[in-house]
Amino acid sequence: MATLGLxxxxxxxxxxxxxxxDIMATRKTDWVNNFWKALAHDPVSLKRTWEDVKQIMGPGxxxxxxxxxxxxxxxxxTQCNYCIAAHTVxxxxxxxxxxxxxxxxxxxSMANETNRLAAGYQVEIDEQFKK
Amino acid sequence: MATLGLxxxxxxxxxxxxxxxDIMATRKTDWVNNFWKALAHDPVSLKRTWEDVKQIMGPGxxxxxxxxxxxxxxxxxTQCNYCIAAHTVxxxxxxxxxxxxxxxxxxxSMANETNRLAAGYQVEIDEQFKK
Amino acid sequence: MATLGLxxxxxxxxxxxxxxxDIMATRKTDWVNNFWKALAHDPVSLKRTWEDVKQIMGPGxxxxxxxxxxxxxxxxxTQCNYCIAAHTVxxxxxxxxxxxxxxxxxxxSMANETNRLAAGYQVEIDEQFKK
Amino acid sequence: MATLGLxxxxxxxxxxxxxxxDIMATRKTDWVNNFWKALAHDPVSLKRTWEDVKQIMGPGxxxxxxxxxxxxxxxxxTQCNYCIAAHTVxxxxxxxxxxxxxxxxxxxSMANETNRLAAGYQVEIDEQFKK
Amino acid sequence: MATLGLxxxxxxxxxxxxxxxDIMATRKTDWVNNFWKALAHDPVSLKRTWEDVKQIMGPGxxxxxxxxxxxxxxxxxTQCNYCIAAHTVxxxxxxxxxxxxxxxxxxxSMANETNRLAAGYQVEIDEQFKK
Amino acid sequence: MATLGLxxxxxxxxxxxxxxxDIMATRKTDWVNNFWKALAHDPVSLKRTWEDVKQIMGPGxxxxxxxxxxxxxxxxxTQCNYCIAAHTVxxxxxxxxxxxxxxxxxxxSMANETNRLAAGYQVEIDEQFKK
Numbered sequence: 001m002a003t004l005g006l007x008x009x010x011x012x013x014x015x016x017x018x019x020x021x022d023i024m025a026t027r028k029t030d031w032v033n034n035f036w037k038a039l040a041h042d043p044v045s046l047k048r049t050w051e052d053v054k055q056i057m058g059p060g061x062x063x064x065x066x067x068x069x070x071x072x073x074x075x076x077x078t079q080c081n082y083c084i085a086a087h088t089v090x091x092x093x094x095x096x097x098x099x100x101x102x103x104x105x106x107x108x109s110m111a112n113e114t115n116r117l118a119a120g121y122q123v124e125i126d127e128q129f130k131k
Numbered sequence: 132m133a134t135l136g137l138x139x140x141x142x143x144x145x146x147x148x149x150x151x152x153d154i155m156a157t158r159k160t161d162w163v164n165n166f167w168k169a170l171a172h173d174p175v176s177l178k179r180t181w182e183d184v185k186q187i188m189g190p191g192x193x194x195x196x197x198x199x200x201x202x203x204x205x206x207x208x209t210q211c212n213y214c215i216a217a218h219t220v221x222x223x224x225x226x227x228x229x230x231x232x233x234x235x236x237x238x239x240s241m242a243n244e245t246n247r248l249a250a251g252y253q254v255e256i257d258e259q260f261k262k
Numbered sequence: 263m264a265t266l267g268l269x270x271x272x273x274x275x276x277x278x279x280x281x282x283x284d285i286m287a288t289r290k291t292d293w294v295n296n297f298w299k300a301l302a303h304d305p306v307s308l309k310r311t312w313e314d315v316k317q318i319m320g321p322g323x324x325x326x327x328x329x330x331x332x333x334x335x336x337x338x339x340t341q342c343n344y345c346i347a348a349h350t351v352x353x354x355x356x357x358x359x360x361x362x363x364x365x366x367x368x369x370x371s372m373a374n375e376t377n378r379l380a381a382g383y384q385v386e387i388d389e390q391f392k393k
Numbered sequence: 394m395a396t397l398g399l400x401x402x403x404x405x406x407x408x409x410x411x412x413x414x415d416i417m418a419t420r421k422t423d424w425v426n427n428f429w430k431a432l433a434h435d436p437v438s439l440k441r442t443w444e445d446v447k448q449i450m451g452p453g454x455x456x457x458x459x460x461x462x463x464x465x466x467x468x469x470x471t472q473c474n475y476c477i478a479a480h481t482v483x484x485x486x487x488x489x490x491x492x493x494x495x496x497x498x499x500x501x502s503m504a505n506e507t508n509r510l511a512a513g514y515q516v517e518i519d520e521q522f523k524k
Numbered sequence: 525m526a527t528l529g530l531x532x533x534x535x536x537x538x539x540x541x542x543x544x545x546d547i548m549a550t551r552k553t554d555w556v557n558n559f560w561k562a563l564a565h566d567p568v569s570l571k572r573t574w575e576d577v578k579q580i581m582g583p584g585x586x587x588x589x590x591x592x593x594x595x596x597x598x599x600x601x602t603q604c605n606y607c608i609a610a611h612t613v614x615x616x617x618x619x620x621x622x623x624x625x626x627x628x629x630x631x632x633s634m635a636n637e638t639n640r641l642a643a644g645y646q647v648e649i650d651e652q653f654k655k
Numbered sequence: 656m657a658t659l660g661l662x663x664x665x666x667x668x669x670x671x672x673x674x675x676x677d678i679m680a681t682r683k684t685d686w687v688n689n690f691w692k693a694l695a696h697d698p699v700s701l702k703r704t705w706e707d708v709k710q711i712m713g714p715g716x717x718x719x720x721x722x723x724x725x726x727x728x729x730x731x732x733t734q735c736n737y738c739i740a741a742h743t744v745x746x747x748x749x750x751x752x753x754x755x756x757x758x759x760x761x762x763x764s765m766a767n768e769t770n771r772l773a774a775g776y777q778v779e780i781d782e783q784f785k786k
Binding site for chain 2: 341350360363364367368
């Protein structure tokens with residue numbers, strides 16, 4: 001179903017395998033998901049995207065789990081079914097409990113609600129909120 | 132500019148003031164922002180929305196700061212200017228440092244990027260991601 | 263601020279004036295708003311868009327006011343500030359009372375909330391909802 | 394497929410059954426759809442969301458059918474497949490004829506079109522539209 | 525699965541067949557896709573939509589392939605699965621190579637990323653960008 | 656107004672100036688826009704984002720102008736006002752004529768329209784469109 005198909009590890013070029021190996025090593029898994037296997041048709045984009053994700057999603061001022069929760073929040077907001085499925089599991093692997101998940105969804109849905117109230121009521125930005 | 136205007140505390144009915152008071156008490160502030168003052172024209176919605184926010188945004192499996200980060204993430208994704216302005220300050224008040232903010236934005240933007248790659252490449256959901 | 267500027271009636275070609283006249287006659291107004299004046303730089307698109315709007319927004323199985331409420335609902339959902347401003351006034355001109363407006367916004371925001379809950383919880387479509 | 398699964402009536406706690414009973418009584422049906430069965434894993438959110446929907450979607454300045462049309466309009470705009478399926482049937486149950494449905498879709502799609510024209514042409518808001 | 529079903533050529537009225545014939549003649553194909561067959565339940569909208577598409581998508585200052593690439597870009601951004609599937613094939617029929625497709629997706633995803641950075645950082649529009 | 660403010664060249668660290676210099680050299684300009692000056696508070700993201708843009712937006716199977724048109728298409732779809740302003744000028748600098756701009760906007764708005772028709776009518780993907 002993927003537009004250009006999926007490239008399995010056994011069929012991948014050394015260039016692509018290098019990225020696959022790094023993904024599995026970094027994520028401590030023994031498989032690569034369909035997103036990377038679809039993007040692998042564009043090895044330059046595959047590498048660039050993976051390098052970006054690796055740089056952004058690691059521990060920092062925010063911990064990896066928090067970052068994964070944010071990823072799920074965005075995916076639910078944009079209605080990306082693949083992303084919701086993949087990042088929900090990712091978040092669970094990083095420590096998201098069902099209790100956290102439920103609170104996450106409550107916040108995400110509430111935010112999408114008040115976003116449209118603010119827009120629909122044409123609320124002007126308070127001076128206190130301007131830099 | 133707000134569609135129905137803003138209702139200031141001094142002009143508010145007891146019903147609306149009751150909500151304003153609760154907002155200020157809960158948030159430990161001495162003022163109410165334009166979002167609530169615009170919504171106050173619909174006192175039933177004002178109360179319902181505030182009660183929902185109060186229930187959802189308090190401490191739980193996720194702490195209030197994490198919830199506020201998620202709120203900013205959604206607001207940036209939907210491009211709600213009022214919400215970005217208001218919730219950025221909210222998050223700062225709850226402890227978001229500039230370092231956290233920058234990482235938050237990196238994750239939000241990255242997620243919006245890979246969301247469209249997944250969609251555009253028509254990536255099928257891996258079996259491992261299905262329940 | 264408009265990308266190509268605005269074409270005022272006095273500066274408009276006969277082709278554009280014909281559309282302006284039809285807009286004013288149909289809407290029973292004596293002025294044309296900025297949306298049409300901006301689009302007028304593309305007279306073919308101006309005419310096509312106006313003809314579409316005229317065909318779609320008139321009375322039918324749904325009355326013009328209901329159609330205008332739907333237009334506001336979409337505009338708030340997409341966060342189009344121009345559209346929210348313009349269509350709110352349009353709806354008021356067609357009979358939208360403040361009470362209607364408030365209920366409209368309550369529904370729009372609620373729908374945006376449950377939309378993300380359905381997505382985030384990955385809810386499968388019930389058989390009863392399939393054709 | 395639902396992230397936490399679905400809670401059937403027979404397996405539900407008294408707290409959840411109370412909400413299920415109210416949904417069925419209010420909607421005059423003998424079954425509960427997957428959205429509620431998925432959300433039931435978070436009984437607090439289930440109750441809050443249902444109470445909100447019940448308060449918002451009943452008759453008022455706008456009738457229930459009009460409110461349901463608005464719900465479909467938002468769902469089509471955000472591309473929420475579950476919501477489109479569910480609320481289309483909901484609207485039909487409340488009296489939406491095929492003729493109404495077709496006009497609804499014509500308005501929703503037209504609004505999404507002109508929303509992007511207004512944005513892309515960077516149209517400034519007319520003074521007549523500002524409060 | 526389509527809300528009102530699909531109208532096949534053999535079951536179509538003369539009014540609808542006229543549009544089907546024009547679609548096939550213009551696109552040099554011997555079949556009509558599900559989008560048109562679903563919309564055919566509203567012959568007026570079918571005709572209007574097809575006439576709009578025909579007027580907009582033909583050669584002009586932009587060639588048909590470029591226009592189709594833009595269509596895919598929008599569809600990926602809004603996450604419209606049907607549209608991505610249909611317009612990807614359309615673009616391929618008009619000359620989009622795999623290399624072009626990959627670059628298209630890289631741009632679309634990058635744009636969705638920087639869009640949210642601009643929003644989240646609340647970047648003010650430079651004077652040099654104002655008309 | 657930018658959340659963390661803007662970093663002007665004269666106040667920039669050598670690390671940031673290096674990126675500013677590369678932007679100006681690559682784009683053949685003598686100034687840096689607000690987007691980069693806002694993002695400069697996160698020098699790592701500044702560099703990563705610029706490197707990504709430079710890699711993606713250069714000539715390839717698609718020429719730079721086509722890529723810029725796609726960028727405008729996405730920005731109009733997401734309603735990012737900053738991005739529309741900036742990339743419209745960018746596209747004009749790369750050769751977008753007014754005629755091209757008008758056709759671009761016609762396609763973008765049409766695509767956003769049919770996207771919602773496909774979703775609202777719940778159109779199933781044709782077999783001919785599946786890989």
